[in-house]
Amino acid sequence: xxxxxxxxxxxxxxxxxxxxxxxxxxxxxxxxxxxxxxxxxxxxxxxxxxxxxxxxxxxxxxxxxxxxxxxxxxxxxxxxxxxxxxxxxxxxxxxxxxxxxxxxxxxxxxxxxxxxxxxxxxxxxxxxxxxxxxxxxxxxxxxxxxxxxxxxxxxxxxxxxxxxxxxxxxxxxxxxxxxxxxxxxxxxxxxxxxxxxxxxxxxxxxxxxxxxxxxxxxxxxxxxxxxxxxxxxxxxxxxxxxxxxxxxxxxxxxxxxxxxxxxxxxxxxxxxxxxxxxxxxxxxxxxxxxxxxxxxxxxxxxxxxxxxxxxxxxxxxxxxxxxxxxxxxxxxxxxxxxxxxxxxxxxxxxxxxxxxxxxxxxxxxxxxxxxxxxxxxxxxxxxxxxxxxxxxxxxxxxxxxxxxxxxxxxxxxxxxxxxxxxxxxxxxxxxxxxxxxxxxxxxxxxxxxxxxxxxxxxxxxxxxxxxxxxxxxxxxxxxxxxxxxxxxxxxxxxxxxxxxxxxxxxxxxxxxxxxxxxxxxxxxxxxxxxxxxxxxxxxxxxxxxxxxxxxxxxxxxxxxxxxxxxxxxxxxxxxxxxxxxxxxxxxxxxxxxxxxxxxxxxxxxxxxxxxxxxxxxxxxxxxxxxxxxxxxxxxxxxxxxxxxxxxxxxxxxxxxxxxxxxxxxxxxxxxxxxxxxxxxxx
Ligand code: ADP
Ligand code: MG
Numbered sequence: 001x002x003x004x005x006x007x008x009x010x011x012x013x014x015x016x017x018x019x020x021x022x023x024x025x026x027x028x029x030x031x032x033x034x035x036x037x038x039x040x041x042x043x044x045x046x047x048x049x050x051x052x053x054x055x056x057x058x059x060x061x062x063x064x065x066x067x068x069x070x071x072x073x074x075x076x077x078x079x080x081x082x083x084x085x086x087x088x089x090x091x092x093x094x095x096x097x098x099x100x101x102x103x104x105x106x107x108x109x110x111x112x113x114x115x116x117x118x119x120x121x122x123x124x125x126x127x128x129x130x131x132x133x134x135x136x137x138x139x140x141x142x143x144x145x146x147x148x149x150x151x152x153x154x155x156x157x158x159x160x161x162x163x164x165x166x167x168x169x170x171x172x173x174x175x176x177x178x179x180x181x182x183x184x185x186x187x188x189x190x191x192x193x194x195x196x197x198x199x200x201x202x203x204x205x206x207x208x209x210x211x212x213x214x215x216x217x218x219x220x221x222x223x224x225x226x227x228x229x230x231x232x233x234x235x236x237x238x239x240x241x242x243x244x245x246x247x248x249x250x251x252x253x254x255x256x257x258x259x260x261x262x263x264x265x266x267x268x269x270x271x272x273x274x275x276x277x278x279x280x281x282x283x284x285x286x287x288x289x290x291x292x293x294x295x296x297x298x299x300x301x302x303x304x305x306x307x308x309x310x311x312x313x314x315x316x317x318x319x320x321x322x323x324x325x326x327x328x329x330x331x332x333x334x335x336x337x338x339x340x341x342x343x344x345x346x347x348x349x350x351x352x353x354x355x356x357x358x359x360x361x362x363x364x365x366x367x368x369x370x371x372x373x374x375x376x377x378x379x380x381x382x383x384x385x386x387x388x389x390x391x392x393x394x395x396x397x398x399x400x401x402x403x404x405x406x407x408x409x410x411x412x413x414x415x416x417x418x419x420x421x422x423x424x425x426x427x428x429x430x431x432x433x434x435x436x437x438x439x440x441x442x443x444x445x446x447x448x449x450x451x452x453x454x455x456x457x458x459x460x461x462x463x464x465x466x467x468x469x470x471x472x473x474x475x476x477x478x479x480x481x482x483x484x485x486x487x488x489x490x491x492x493x494x495x496x497x498x499x500x501x502x503x504x505x506x507x508x509x510x511x512x513x514x515x516x517x518x519x520x521x522x523x524x525x526x527x528x529x530x531x532x533x534x535x536x537x538x539x540x541x542x543x544x545x546x547x548x549x550x551x552x553x554x555x556x557x558x559x560x561x562x563x564x565x566x567x568x569x570x571x572x573x574x575x576x577x578x579x580x581x582x583x584x585x586x587x588x589x590x591x592x593x594x595x596x597x598x599x600x601x602x603x604x605x606x607x608x609x610x611x612x613x614x615x616x617x618x619x620x621x622x623x624x625x626x627x628x629x630x631x632x633x634x635x636x637x638x639x640x641x642x643x644x645x646x647x648x649x650x651x652x653x654x655x656x657x658x659x660x661x662x663x664x665x666x667x668x669x670x671x672x673x674x675x676x677x678x679x680x681x682x
Pocket of ligand 2: 414
């Protein structure tokens, strides 16, 4: 029999070309892929309730006989209610469907069904079952069972996925375990066949939880083995040696400020890497405004003074040109030649830049991902800084590294994440943390407000801007979306311009050409634009010290780390800075999230809360980190299993560094697979 791991799903009954394509959209090609497509939740249809035992709020399964046929009741345009009376030997209940004309001919008086749905009390206090799922008596598939509910795409229905999954389990037959027995025993991890059945079609919830535990463990174990492997490869590459690191003193002394303790420590770590003989792969994590760029600049200085070239890569053109300015400031009078390379430059300008880069006339190259295009050849690239790395995939980093002979890689991230998690996510990197802000920084005063405060907030804008400062207003969307009352940037900009004819209101969004965005950003930086309405394109890095007011529309739409990042755009000058969060909805989680923003300015703390409050999936839109998406593990809730899997990974690596032993073959294969589907950003 062909190995299920590689067998394509179209061998299953009912899976033709169209369905294959739908599954493939979810990344599912083989039977194994399908088996690892885990349910998002389960419905408990294992217990049949008596109608007389049902209570409002419960979701239950009942076995009924149709007592009266379905009546149709058009309440208003676009809203038709269908209802029937159903009974069992304990009582009767009204069953209601909204806008589902199909039920009319499905339920005939006297027929028997099982219904699964939510019980609510209607406005007269009588119990009803709303929009239930039904199975005809004698033809039940899921009645009496715990039923998997899958995350769906397109026109794949639960029924199709559930049925296909049953077939896939049969087709696969016996699965080969690949977590070694001794590891499973040591960490009390369920066997693969048991786990696979019970993750999809559990006998009871206890079995499900045992199964889930196994796959969380497996997922984290494989991830860590894969990362440890990479770290191994990276850290053994020979590196260019900077003989003279003392030279940085002269630059540091010329700076208009003295470095913070955390900056000094980080710099020491970087320079020690660069003079140690091995290639550096280091992540610098630091809150917004902690001075990462200054650290990078000093390290770049060391690279150039040791006779090499350095490159700095930014995720947007705006940031690239800001870095150009910053570096030119830092390097004034040193004779260091900084050259810009971005995608929107004219062909002629680009050619000139290529020449300077290839001949070594350019000491430092600052740019966007234009830097990693094929045409770019470096004279002697020894040091690479990738700024705000959450926008870059691992692949892109690798491409950049290939432009030199194992150049040292410094990755800077302004998205603080909980420390333990940083170790996994960046398992392939060494980590420095700048956990100290330069002295004298005032915290940004933050307030969450509702729509009723809008007038007062506008007055507040007027007061501040009249006093000579500037304001950012960030909206989640650009275009009008139907039936949505989200603030859209364009409308808001027009509205504000009408309210404040005395100020210049600018508009910037992601669909503008880079050149236009640059012009607007430069206009804002120069103070010509006083109020800048924008989408999140300003999120990363941009530095305009005179802006002291950040207003965020529909703040409930953003992740906390993102809000924190946006807030970091203000409070860079001497004035007290403010951040106003317009938040809608009374939802508890939203409330807690806004409270967190108001009470804390600490990015590390905020990221932990975000992870906790938003739960699985969301926080680690892991693609941002160049890592595969977690299929089942929740990096916050599963911290214990995480720890176990870390220990297990260490044991395995200790015994078999490259996973070459026979008993590790299955694990090795899954490790190799993990980065296959990696999504490359940009
Ligand atoms: P980050 O990139 O970490 O968000 P930046 O490097 O852009 O932060 O620094 C923010 C601002 O703080 C810049 O204007 C920078 O010149 C300034 N700065 C950096 N280090 C120090 C320091 N040690 N003391 C005072 N100001 C500093
Ligand atoms: Mg920065």
